[in-house]
Amino acid sequence: MAIEGTLSSTAGNAEFASPARLLVLQSTPFCNIDCSYCYLPDRTARVRMPDSVLEAIAGKLLRSSLVGRELSVLWHAGEPLVLGPAYYENAFAILRKGAPASLALTHKFQTNGTLISDQWCDLFKAHHAVVGLSIDGPERFHDRHRRTRSGEGTFAKVLRAIALLHAQELPFYVICVLTADSLDHADEFFEFFQALGVTRVLFNMEEIEGSNRQSSLNQPGIEQRYKNFLSRYFDLLVQSGSSQHVRELHDTVSNILAHRATPIHNVLTEPFSTLTIDTAGNVSTFSPELLAARDERFGGFAIGNLLTDEIEDLMHSPKFAGIAAEIAAGVDACRRECAYFPVCGGGSPSNKLAEAGRLDTTETLYCRVTVKAVTDLMLDKLAGDETLRSARPGVTVSGGQDFAAQ
Amino acid sequence: MFALGNRLSVKIEPAVLSDLRNASTVGEKLAVLGAAGSRGSATLKDENGVSVHPGCVKPFMDGN
Numbered sequence: 001m002a003i004e005g006t007l008s009s010t011a012g013n014a015e016f017a018s019p020a021r022l023l024v025l026q027s028t029p030f031c032n033i034d035c036s037y038c039y040l041p042d043r044t045a046r047v048r049m050p051d052s053v054l055e056a057i058a059g060k061l062l063r064s065s066l067v068g069r070e071l072s073v074l075w076h077a078g079e080p081l082v083l084g085p086a087y088y089e090n091a092f093a094i095l096r097k098g099a100p101a102s103l104a105l106t107h108k109f110q111t112n113g114t115l116i117s118d119q120w121c122d123l124f125k126a127h128h129a130v131v132g133l134s135i136d137g138p139e140r141f142h143d144r145h146r147r148t149r150s151g152e153g154t155f156a157k158v159l160r161a162i163a164l165l166h167a168q169e170l171p172f173y174v175i176c177v178l179t180a181d182s183l184d185h186a187d188e189f190f191e192f193f194q195a196l197g198v199t200r201v202l203f204n205m206e207e208i209e210g211s212n213r214q215s216s217l218n219q220p221g222i223e224q225r226y227k228n229f230l231s232r233y234f235d236l237l238v239q240s241g242s243s244q245h246v247r248e249l250h251d252t253v254s255n256i257l258a259h260r261a262t263p264i265h266n267v268l269t270e271p272f273s274t275l276t277i278d279t280a281g282n283v284s285t286f287s288p289e290l291l292a293a294r295d296e297r298f299g300g301f302a303i304g305n306l307l308t309d310e311i312e313d314l315m316h317s318p319k320f321a322g323i324a325a326e327i328a329a330g331v332d333a334c335r336r337e338c339a340y341f342p343v344c345g346g347g348s349p350s351n352k353l354a355e356a357g358r359l360d361t362t363e364t365l366y367c368r369v370t371v372k373a374v375t376d377l378m379l380d381k382l383a384g385d386e387t388l389r390s391a392r393p394g395v396t397v398s399g400g401q402d403f404a405a406q
Numbered sequence: 407m408f409a410l411g412n413r414l415s416v417k418i419e420p421a422v423l424s425d426l427r428n429a430s431t432v433g434e435k436l437a438v439l440g441a442a443g444s445r446g447s448a449t450l451k452d453e454n455g456v457s458v459h460p461g462c463v464k465p466f467m468d469g470n
Contacts, residue, residue: 243411253416257439259440260440382416
């Protein structure tokens, strides 16, 4: 079945006109540390994805019409590096052998960084793998939440990992989770990442999601504090001419300017845009966090298993149809009710589920903070508020309408 | 024009800025800038002068 146009009436008329963009593979749910805000429920389970599942991924999924000519494979949903480089040499070979020769696979690791070594860097380099490193800013912020099970901070090990990556000139980005503690310290965070030579920063908020049922950001006035943090970060970025690319700032500007010319794709609400597979071969789509989520009505969110089901089975399963229909209803409600829909595309299903218990709802804390507050901020910046006008030495204002920052 | 760090720059034509400042709601502001972006009157370009349009909201992590 070609993945074009409308799926079927049973899927809530959900359209998925583009191939899968991202494949999240859970090589293991185990994690060697125990962050305070982690949403994964099974991070003490020492299981690993066996060859049989990797072969099914290659033989069934990567050869299916769900996949186009290129695909990012993100090893995540546990600490992938606990399995060692040899595991991935084997896994990469299985996927490459079974996938069509025309398919370009890009491997990415989302890691806490504590296990990165020269051997790991050799693997990253040999396979042109991209590394996403979790670091929550300066030590006093990072070690408050990112600790081992015995309570020790992991900051020093992450710094060592960054030094290794720099030494081998390996590209990496950082994910920094912002909690309420962080929001009044934008200068400290900016200078920290600047000094580390980080060029790509992704700020995640502490989310109510999965097994994490609380967030320090779930309090009155947090949207303004979040906005203030990013506003100051933006000003420092502009003033310094920093090479940092900050997802929340740059991508929001891009979406604001591009949303009419280029339709917004929300990879979390589009069926099969994102696929997630756990160690046992269970498959889910939409938000990757859904694979580990539980719900009274749906049970789990796996729509099938690659060891026992064919891709066609997954695409036409009643479970998928029910999930897709409820998510589509939520997206439709967002489209009707929310002015920010053109730059959002319907929010995050896993956050809707965690906060409201359903997928067909609209606004969440996640929306208010990461979409609305950030869009408001960047609209203000683009309109040329006084902060921006005076933000960089040498800026000249021409007739009060234009900027020159060179 | 202003630089978003040393890699990206934003340029908005004066007439668009005027419309943007006169817009009162989020919907109106997005409409002004979306229209300007589609006709090249508001641009985001990289250091090589190439337009940057991910066209994708909230990619999961940086995985795509």
